[in-house]
Amino acid sequence: MSSLGFRTDLALLADSGSVVEDRGTHLVVRSPENPSYFWGNFLLLAEPPVPGGEKEVVAAFHTEFPQADHVSIGIDVADLTDESRAAFEAAGLTVDVATVLTAQRLDPPREVEADVRALEGEDDWEARARLSQQLYPSTSEQAFMTYARQKNAQERRLVDAGRGQRFGAFVDGALVSTAGVFVTQEGVARFQSVETHPDHRRRGLATAVVHAAGQHALDRLGVHTLVIVADTDGDAIGIYRRLGFADAERQLMMEKRSGEWAGLDG
Template sequence: MDIPISNLGYRTDLMLLELSGSELTDQGDYVVVRTPANPGFWWGNYLLFRTPFGPGDLVKRQEIFKSEFPDAEHLALGLDTTDGTVGSVEEISAAGLKLDPSTVMSAKAVRPPARPNTTSQYRTLSSDDDWEQQVTLSLTAATMEIDDDYLVFNRRRVEAERALWEAGHGQWFGAFDGDRLQASLGLATDGSGVARFQNVQTHPDDRGQGLASTLVHQASRHGFDEVGAHTLVMVADPEYLAIRIYRSLGFSDNEVQVAVFRPPA
């Protein structure tokens, strides 16, 4: 990716989106991210601005978004800052938009989980059945309301994940009870030495068994030993318990990734 991006979370987001076929256009003040194959993917169709919101910027940036995505039912704006600076928060709140900060984490080495899971089997997703289970797991682990549009988005996202793997840019790992997929995650790279985790998810019935920590550790070892990565990147919800798992494995908080959005009505 040739477009300069400061925030490590957004930089690796855009790296993976470009590898998956998304279109990136640098417009100077902002970058247009467009995923024609999945128009319902909010964070595959958004604008990444290079500066925080100044007074009056929110109205202007919404107008720019509308001109770039005239058929979009959502609004999605990112900020390429590293310290979580947003700017005119009052205007964002007054407009009824959602402000979503995430923690960008990285690791140059990892340590084993304190309580590894040794009862499940760990391997990469490979068969059609594995990937169909990935579709189902992503729905089961989702934290938002599932409607018809989300069903379409989710299947297209998993198809893009599989295409990324088939193109040699990543691997998707799963924890299995026999043939049943319990947990999964992706680790992808453009060969630059930086590898990014994607969609760490565990079936609600299988949580609390050490699956996620074991899976992240095994995928991390693959990234360092097989892929040759020198830096692993994880973007996590600072309010969700999983971030403690990543810290316990050796990931450290580095930056804040800020997103402003409005879901479809």
């Protein structure tokens, strides 16, 4: 697999309880305990389909995941031809080419008015799930919290195995920003789910938690390369570049959301 983004994705998924099945031309990734996790239940193609085969790829997803309220398909290439992109979009998918960034050291952030530390115990992890839910109010609280708690369970398996940690910024005792980082292979660690409450953005908190998590990996986990993925046109990529991350590659991901997940953004 050429993509560093997908390679680190799969390593964390497999080590936290997901199942990866090799179909020859593609991989099927399943998270049986968390079927609403879009990028825990997806197809990963080695290369784009032949022209006209885009609908067959979408049909293959539905065959593998007949109960899913989403379609998630990755391809181990940096981008699509205009014709293939148009065909996937005609099949109802949104095509996203994200940016994978890497760093070997981090520049120090400015000081923030918050307590930045690793998450500890049930209350902290429940607060992390609640923070995520507040960012996506279009999905019902029950459905989203089921997803978020299962996502926590997967990450906590990695924490318990000594593979990494999730850090949070607490303001007046409330968790308002968070970032996780976990070792994927010797010397390499991947960030997961950097999230900040809308009322606390542009205060340096995301920068602080990413720095704290990354420095923990560099200092405590024997890591020499940090990997993070960002929307190419989003605000977060500027935060990561200011910390010292540099663009390394592109990661091609496509998805379609339906049911109560249709309004979920991000």
